[in-house]
Amino acid sequence: MNKSVNWEYSPAPESIDHIQLKNQYNLFINGEFVPAYQKKYFDSINPANEKVIAKIAEADDSDVNKAVVAARNAYKETWSKMGPRERGKYVYRIARLLQERAREFSVIECMDGGKPIRESRDVDIPLAAAHFFYYAGWADKLKYAFPGVSPTPLGVVGQIIPWNFPLLMAAWKLAPALVTGNTLVLKPAETTSLTAMKLAEIIQEANLPPGVINIVTGGVETGQALVNHPDIDKIAFTGSTEVGKYIMKALAGSGKKYTLELGGKAANIIFEDAPIDQAVEGIINSIFFNQGHVCCAGSRLYLQEGIAEQVISKLKNRMDSLIVGDPLDKNTDIGAINSKIQLEKINEYVQLGKDEGGTIYQSKSEMPDKGYWCAPIIFTDVSQSNRVVQEEIFGPVLAIQTFRTIDEVIAKANNTPYGLSGGVWTDKGAKIFKVSKEIRAGVIWANTFNKFDPSAPFGGYKESGVGSEGGVEGLRGYVDLN
Numbered sequence: 001m002n003k004s005v006n007w008e009y010s011p012a013p014e015s016i017d018h019i020q021l022k023n024q025y026n027l028f029i030n031g032e033f034v035p036a037y038q039k040k041y042f043d044s045i046n047p048a049n050e051k052v053i054a055k056i057a058e059a060d061d062s063d064v065n066k067a068v069v070a071a072r073n074a075y076k077e078t079w080s081k082m083g084p085r086e087r088g089k090y091v092y093r094i095a096r097l098l099q100e101r102a103r104e105f106s107v108i109e110c111m112d113g114g115k116p117i118r119e120s121r122d123v124d125i126p127l128a129a130a131h132f133f134y135y136a137g138w139a140d141k142l143k144y145a146f147p148g149v150s151p152t153p154l155g156v157v158g159q160i161i162p163w164n165f166p167l168l169m170a171a172w173k174l175a176p177a178l179v180t181g182n183t184l185v186l187k188p189a190e191t192t193s194l195t196a197m198k199l200a201e202i203i204q205e206a207n208l209p210p211g212v213i214n215i216v217t218g219g220v221e222t223g224q225a226l227v228n229h230p231d232i233d234k235i236a237f238t239g240s241t242e243v244g245k246y247i248m249k250a251l252a253g254s255g256k257k258y259t260l261e262l263g264g265k266a267a268n269i270i271f272e273d274a275p276i277d278q279a280v281e282g283i284i285n286s287i288f289f290n291q292g293h294v295c296c297a298g299s300r301l302y303l304q305e306g307i308a309e310q311v312i313s314k315l316k317n318r319m320d321s322l323i324v325g326d327p328l329d330k331n332t333d334i335g336a337i338n339s340k341i342q343l344e345k346i347n348e349y350v351q352l353g354k355d356e357g358g359t360i361y362q363s364k365s366e367m368p369d370k371g372y373w374c375a376p377i378i379f380t381d382v383s384q385s386n387r388v389v390q391e392e393i394f395g396p397v398l399a400i401q402t403f404r405t406i407d408e409v410i411a412k413a414n415n416t417p418y419g420l421s422g423g424v425w426t427d428k429g430a431k432i433f434k435v436s437k438e439i440r441a442g443v444i445w446a447n448t449f450n451k452f453d454p455s456a457p458f459g460g461y462k463e464s465g466v467g468s469e470g471g472v473e474g475l476r477g478y479v480d481l482n
């Protein structure tokens with residue numbers, strides 16, 4: 001498929017014979033799959049070939065209400081009364097079942113979202129299972145997480161997630177909320193509902209008491225119905241800063257709690273003393289992983305002047321060797337853009353970058369005819385005030401600038417409304433400490449990028465959000481401390 005590579009290309013597509021998908025998915029409420037009140041369905045499309053994979057039920061206000069009532073009843077009658085160890089057993093069960101069906105989930109995630117099978121197989125699904133395992137372990141140890149105080153659950157929590165890591169984001173939300181004794185209504189993103197519906201099958205198989213987890217599919221209006229429902233105790237949201245602001249306003253004065261995991265525009269900083277070849281690999285991983293649909297992507301690259309030319313030349317060579325194409329092919333590095341809308345957004349930014357005077361380089365990759373594709377792009381000759389440097393593009397587009405001193409690059413890195421993540425490449429520990437201390441961002445990776453672990457907290461400063469997920473800190477957002 002990809003003719004730009006200079007060796008004989010041999011596709012290695014993952015088999016899809018073993019996966020089981022229905023033509024149509026209903027809502028998951030009170031332990032059962034039920035049609036939406038208005039019987040409306042929308043299409044879930046494979047972005048790599050534009051074919052409809054399945055039809056998904058669209059929940060309205062009355063469906064959301066039904067899910068909240070089911071969650072409230074489950075909270076009062078079973079889940080909050082159950083012993084912590086018992087709750088933990090259910091969460092372990094979900095983790096194990098997910099691990100057993102990892103192959104099936106990897107393929108479905110890849111087909112529904114466009115990410116390469118290597119990523120869904122090696123990152124998304126194993127990490128999702130690891131989150132359930134990790135938090136299951138906390139279920140009967142909460143007194144150690146909160147020494148000297150008694151944590152009590154919040155009650156019914158509404159959870160809204162984005163499309164870039166569908167199952168993983170569901171796991172980040174569900175696992176800590178369950179083990180702290182809350183019951184849940186989860187809303188997946190409209191372009192990627194399938195692994196959430198497969199997870200509902202696992203929830204049934206795990207015999208979780210009905211109503212503890214409810215899943216309502218739909219778009220913006222379904223999300224709004226959940227945010228504005230009067231009997232929700234908290235909204236846990238991951239998505240864009242724009243919608244995060246809407247949620248903050250909608251909840252103001254309601255007494256409901258919230259955590260918001262929002263957008264980012266991370267600085268990835270390469271000093272002259274960095275291991276250059278490793279850093280080039282790190283740049284590729286930081287911005288082209290998951291087609292750049294990553295909140296913590298290193299979308300602003302800062303190169304110290306003395307190495308800028310060398311790094312850009314190596315980067316272009318490496319970009320040209322990336323294989324863009326069929327997400328199910330195990331050789332593929334860059335899969336499909338998640339949706340037509342997202343591709344249009346990326347293309348608008350690319351045009352804007354050119355109009356602002358940036359110099360563009362796009363990798364020489366041959367793209368399939370059908371589907372939504374964007375070969376990796378870098379912009380040079382851009383400055384801090386350019387919109388491609390300031391705004392989150394959420395695609396495989398990197399803005400490159402240079403710097404001379406450490407103080408200069410720290411100031412440039414902090415010159416953003418976001419504060420989610422960052423990267424630093426150097427062989428000097430002192431520089432790592434200074435950069436990671438002075439950049440206002442939740443995570444700073446040193447000589448690596450995009451490394452995740454369930455035990456490590458993740459969260460943003462400034463417009464990147466409120467609260468943390470992961471680690472012991474991830475439990476904090478789901479309890480009241482008395």
Ligand code: NAD
Binds near residue numbers: 220262264460
């Ligand atoms: P989005 O904000 O458009 O949508 C996220 C979710 O919110 C979807 O389920 C959507 O249906 C729902 N939604 C949209 N409008 C709503 C409203 N008015 N009320 C309630 N719900 C609403 O974001 P997206 O395009 O799906 O995801 C990309 C964004 O997510 C990026 O900005 C990215 O940085 C961010 N993100 C952040 C993290 C993090 O941990 N900080 C992780 C992943 C993604």
